[in-house]
Amino acid sequence: MATVFSALVALVVSGAAVLTSGSMVQLPAPLARFARTLPAPLARFGHGLPALLGILVGFAVLFLAGGALNLISILLLTALIVAALDAGLAGLGAHRLWRVLGQGIVFAAAMAVEWKRGDLFLTNAVVAVLAGIVVMGVVAFATEASISSGASRLPAQVGALATIYLAVIAFGLPNPGLLTLTALVGAAILPCAVLASRSGDQELLLGPLLGSLGWALGMYAWLANASPSMVIAPVVIVGIDVCWTLVRRITTADGRAWLAEAGSWWRIADRWSQSGDDLLTQRVAAASSPLAARGWLLGGTAVCMALGLVEWQWEIRWILAAVVLLLVGVGWVLVQQAIIGLPRADLFSWLTALTVLAMVIAMGARLMDGRSLVTALPIAVAAMVWAAALAWIGLSRRSKGAAADL
Amino acid sequence: MRTGSRLVVATTTVACLLSLAACASDSVMTGSRPHAGTRYTEATVTDPQPVAPSTLPGFVAPTTAPNGWSTKPLLGSSGSVRWQVFDAASQPLPSTKAQQQVVWGSGDTYTDVPGVLVWRGNNSRTAPAYGTADITQKKLQIVWTHDIGAVSADGSYFPGAGWTGQPLLVNWPKATKKAMSLKSSYVDDPNFVEVVYPVFDGHIYRLDLATGAATKPAIDSGWGFKGTGSIDPRGYPLLYTGQGLNEKGDQKGPWEYRIFDLIQNKQVSQISGTDEVSLRQDPVGWGAFDSSALVNKAADTLIEPGENGVIYKAKLNTSFDAKAKKVSVKPQITKMVYDTSQSRQRGIESSAVAWRNLMWATDNDGNLVCWDANTMNIVWAHYLVDNTDSTPVLDASSGTPFLYTGNSVGWRGSERKDQVTNLRKVNGLTGEVVWQYNLPSYYYFAVKGGLLSTPLLGKGEDSDLVIFNVAKTTAPSEGTMIALDRETGQVVWSRNLAHYSWSSPVMITGTDGHEYGVFGDSAGLLHLFDPATGKDYSTVSLGKNVEASVAAYNNMLVVASYDQKIFGIKVS
Numbered sequence: 002m003a004t005v006f007s008a009l010v011a012l013v014v015s016g017a018a019v020l021t022s023g024s025m026v027q028l029p030a031p032l033a034r035f036a037r038t039l040p041a042p043l044a045r046f047g048h049g050l051p052a053l054l055g056i057l058v059g060f061a062v063l064f065l066a067g068g069a070l071n072l073i074s075i076l077l078l079t080a081l082i083v084a085a086l087d088a089g090l091a092g093l094g095a096h097r098l099w100r101v102l103g104q105g106i107v108f109a110a111a112m113a114v115e116w117k118r119g120d121l122f123l124t125n126a127v128v129a130v131l132a133g134i135v136v137m138g139v140v141a142f143a144t145e146a147s148i149s150s151g152a153s154r155l156p157a158q159v160g161a162l163a164t165i166y167l168a169v170i171a172f173g174l175p176n177p178g179l180l181t182l183t184a185l186v187g188a189a190i191l192p193c194a195v196l197a198s199r200s201g202d203q204e205l206l207l208g209p210l211l212g213s214l215g216w217a218l219g220m221y222a223w224l225a226n227a228s229p230s231m232v233i234a235p236v237v238i239v240g241i242d243v244c245w246t247l248v249r250r251i252t253t254a255d256g257r258a259w260l261a262e263a264g265s266w267w268r269i270a271d272r273w274s275q276s277g278d279d280l281l282t283q284r285v286a287a288a289s290s291p292l293a294a295r296g297w298l299l300g301g302t303a304v305c306m307a308l309g310l311v312e313w314q315w316e317i318r319w320i321l322a323a324v325v326l327l328l329v330g331v332g333w334v335l336v337q338q339a340i341i342g343l344p345r346a347d348l349f350s351w352l353t354a355l356t357v358l359a360m361v362i363a364m365g366a367r368l369m370d371g372r373s374l375v376t377a378l379p380i381a382v383a384a385m386v387w388a389a390a391l392a393w394i395g396l397s398r399r400s401k402g403a404a405a406d407l
Numbered sequence: 408m409r410t411g412s413r414l415v416v417a418t419t420t421v422a423c424l425l426s427l428a429a430c431a432s433d434s435v436m437t438g439s440r441p442h443a444g445t446r447y448t449e450a451t452v453t454d455p456q457p458v459a460p461s462t463l464p465g466f467v468a469p470t471t472a473p474n475g476w477s478t479k480p481l482l483g484s485s486g487s488v489r490w491q492v493f494d495a496a497s498q499p500l501p502s503t504k505a506q507q508q509v510v511w512g513s514g515d516t517y518t519d520v521p522g523v524l525v526w527r528g529n530n531s532r533t534a535p536a537y538g539t540a541d542i543t544q545k546k547l548q549i550v551w552t553h554d555i556g557a558v559s560a561d562g563s564y565f566p567g568a569g570w571t572g573q574p575l576l577v578n579w580p581k582a583t584k585k586a587m588s589l590k591s592s593y594v595d596d597p598n599f600v601e602v603v604y605p606v607f608d609g610h611i612y613r614l615d616l617a618t619g620a621a622t623k624p625a626i627d628s629g630w631g632f633k634g635t636g637s638i639d640p641r642g643y644p645l646l647y648t649g650q651g652l653n654e655k656g657d658q659k660g661p662w663e664y665r666i667f668d669l670i671q672n673k674q675v676s677q678i679s680g681t682d683e684v685s686l687r688q689d690p691v692g693w694g695a696f697d698s699s700a701l702v703n704k705a706a707d708t709l710i711e712p713g714e715n716g717v718i719y720k721a722k723l724n725t726s727f728d729a730k731a732k733k734v735s736v737k738p739q740i741t742k743m744v745y746d747t748s749q750s751r752q753r754g755i756e757s758s759a760v761a762w763r764n765l766m767w768a769t770d771n772d773g774n775l776v777c778w779d780a781n782t783m784n785i786v787w788a789h790y791l792v793d794n795t796d797s798t799p800v801l802d803a804s805s806g807t808p809f810l811y812t813g814n815s816v817g818w819r820g821s822e823r824k825d826q827v828t829n830l831r832k833v834n835g836l837t838g839e840v841v842w843q844y845n846l847p848s849y850y851y852f853a854v855k856g857g858l859l860s861t862p863l864l865g866k867g868e869d870s871d872l873v874i875f876n877v878a879k880t881t882a883p884s885e886g887t888m889i890a891l892d893r894e895t896g897q898v899v900w901s902r903n904l905a906h907y908s909w910s911s912p913v914m915i916t917g918t919d920g921h922e923y924g925v926f927g928d929s930a931g932l933l934h935l936f937d938p939a940t941g942k943d944y945s946t947v948s949l950g951k952n953v954e955a956s957v958a959a960y961n962n963m964l965v966v967a968s969y970d971q972k973i974f975g976i977k978v979s
Contacts, residue, residue, distance in 0.1 A: 119884035
């Protein structure tokens with residue numbers, strides 16, 4: 002009951018804050034006029050402020066209702082503090098290194114408490130700190146890129162999908178705290194997924210907030226015995242997109258030239274980790290349409306989460322499960338590259354390489370697991386990537402044909 | 408600072424304060440108490456009559472294959488339970504072969520010797536405390552400590568005493584004290600109580616309850632003890648105790664259930680845990696004995712389930728001549744092995760409970776098994792879903808034996824599914840579940856979440872309650888102590904524990920007529936609490952994890968912690 006009530010309050014507060022944030026472009030005229038009369042500073046922290054307020058008020062309600070378990074309090078407050086700190090440092094224009102240092106200090110303090118409490122071993126605590134920094138970096142990067150490219154609802158939509166996925170896990174494990182935290186976070190970010198502005202305002206809070214909340218949910222799920230592969234499933238596609246982009250900035254001449262514009266190595270290091278307009282999703286949006294890019298990202302994420310659930314039900318060893326998820330990610334990158342303009346011949350070569358990789362994974366699965374269904378899973382993923390690529394080729398031919406007819 | 412920033416800082420601060428307040432103390436949630444004031448007591452039965460299993464409701468006759476294995480359907484799951492009885496030479500024992508008859512009376516007739524002589528005091532496992540305590544200040548005070556050691560074994564480190572690790576407290580008959588050549592001051596003191604405590608370091612410590620002074624040199628058995636021993640209920644100077652570890656650093660030894668002569672202070676007999684009839688294969692078997700044996704004084708028979716999945720019945724052929732200062736045993740062993748469709752590990756860590764000729768134990772695979780102690784045949788077996796190390800507790804106050812039991816998150820945790828601790832009341836005659844209460848728990852293979860402690864059946868003013876101490880519930884480091892109505896299973900109170908506990912709670916009766924609860928936790932705190940509300944009166948630190956369970960004799964409590972000390976604690 003406390004869970005439902007706190008989630009409802011979080012939803013209402015977050016929704017109201019979105020409606021009154023003053024940056025709405027889709028509101029009906031009377032509501033938009035009303036919104037403009039409200040304090041502009043509410044928009045200072047960008048689209049994350051409604052979610053933050055929703056979570057804080059929802060948490061207060063949860064606490065008063067007696068449902069705020071210690072673990073929820075520790076992880077949630079760590080997430081909020083690290084997000085606020087990171088947003089603050091970003092607002093001050095701090096170098097990425099200082100932001101990472103700030104995140105590390107907060108995460109380390111929280112994990113020291115957790116280790117001292119006996120919730121995890123020291124090695125696990127260290128891994129959790131590193132995971133927090135990585136997740137914050139990846140999600141903040143992707144979120145900032147989305148906002149600047151006019152897809153501001155996309156990160157919150159991925160977040161909403163992830164909370165639904167984690168809620169399914171929480172029901173299956175089960176764990177009342179995980180379900181409560183998932184419901185609270187999901188309710189608070191849902192309005193941002195539906196109602197947030199498409200404007201290209203500078204974003205300060207939403208990225209760090211989604212990143213830190215993602216870490217908190219993932220940590221809770223992992224402590225509740227979700228495997229690492231189950232936990233990473235929602236961020237596999239986003240993570241691969243960001244990693245691909247960061248590597249590309251270093252390995253391509255274009256990327257290096259763009260970095261070199263920053264000047265000194267110190268500034269180059271900062272620029273390297275700043276979002277630009279070169280995420281695969283952004284490039285796909287430019288090459289086809291924003292709607293298509295969003296569809297590919299959400300679709301890929303949904304596939305990963307579905308696979309994560311299947312792998313969980315089949316009790317596949319987490320390393321094998323994670324490798325299969327990464328295979329989906331690689332396939333997703335291939336299809337995105339094809340949309341951007343990868344030559345057809347190269348695409349088929351890479352698809353063949355992917356198939357070989359899938360067969361190697363399948364052989365590993367056979368050795369590790371032995372079940373035919375598990376062995377077939379990487380092959381099925383490869384087939385799905387082939388199908389997606391061929392479907393896109395078919396669609397693009399038809400659209401080109403239609404364009405030629407015109 | 409701008410308004411938005413102020414708003415964020417203020418709300419974050421408020422939330423931090425709220426969470427700190429939330430972390431500050433154990434919260435207790437209270438439900439209704441439908442049977443408050445009802446006094447449940449088991450009638451004393453000194454001349455118990457055996458029950459014919461075939462007359463029990465729902466009894467299914469077994470089928471026996473030519474190879475000697477008997478089979479009947481498994482309750483709670485599709486499939487079956489099969490079993491076979493063997494003699495000491497591991498030859499199948501024909502069902503026509505007469506065995507020692509064993510019939511148990513009510514729990515209060517288990518022994519006439521004052522004290523706590525076995526895990527939870529009797530065959531019902533309901534008496535971990537003996538006597539009454541004069542409690543006025545409601546405080547715990549450490550009055551003595553005795554240093555003990557540690558052992559490295561099984562890839563881990565075991566300091567002090569662990570699960571179940573309950574000390575044995577014995578107010579010996581004078582003749583036995585003389586036979587053991589105890590100091591004359593002990594022999595002449597009718598209030599002298601000896602603490603007999605097998606612990607991790609492989610020693611059996613013998614101490615004076617009042618002072619903690621050694622009454623005899625500690626017996627070095629060579630190998631560590633994890634479970635709880637048993638003192639002969641006839642007051643004979645015999646200690647029965649199972650070995651929990653067979654490693655000591657680089658050394659490796661045999662698995663044995665050991666019988667010690669407390670006159671000579673040495674081992675005089677044993678049952679090997681490496682048994683050819685054992686079905687346990689993970690991968691080469693495991694022969695530890697964590698169970699605390701029950702000894703039937705009338706039948707001179709010991710019954711001990713093993714972690715090798717074998718249930719041993721030993722006609723002891725005891726001889727004790729106090730004047731000659733001699734005691735001897737010549738165990739004649741009968742053993743029973745069973746296997747269900749749900750069996751994976753095939754081991755028993757819980758201690759058996761007994762009522763008439765029926766006995767029950769739970770196993771590592773989640774089977775609750777009822778067998779006839781006279782024939783060693785299975786009466787019924789009920790699959791209760793997951794690893795169950797907690798000892799069932801018997802409630803025969805209604806004339807029918809009911810069992811309170813609960814499992815841990817073991818197999819389900821390894822499968823990452825349905826991680827709940829199931830707390831249950833089961834009809835001991837039929838295996839039918841009367842009520843069930845579920846509590847989500849965390850999984851960690853080495854330090855399991857769920858019910859590891861033995862339930863505490865209330866008595867006196869709190870006899871309507873059954874209290875479960877469940878580990879790793881709201882966080883891996885936390886736990887829940889929950890009091891359920893013994894008839895309905897509904898929650899009377901539920902207390903969040905900041906530090907989980909495997910220690911079994913104990914109820915002490917005060918001279919003021921009130922009941923007082925005691926339990927240890929993984930942070931090393933010993934709690935004195937009100938069983939009616941779950942709230943603490945006071946705590947005392949025993950340094951490190953109190954995984955072992957307390958035994959109480961009047962005002963004195965004894966338990967050892969991971970701090971490598973045995974503590975004598977006074978409730979004042």
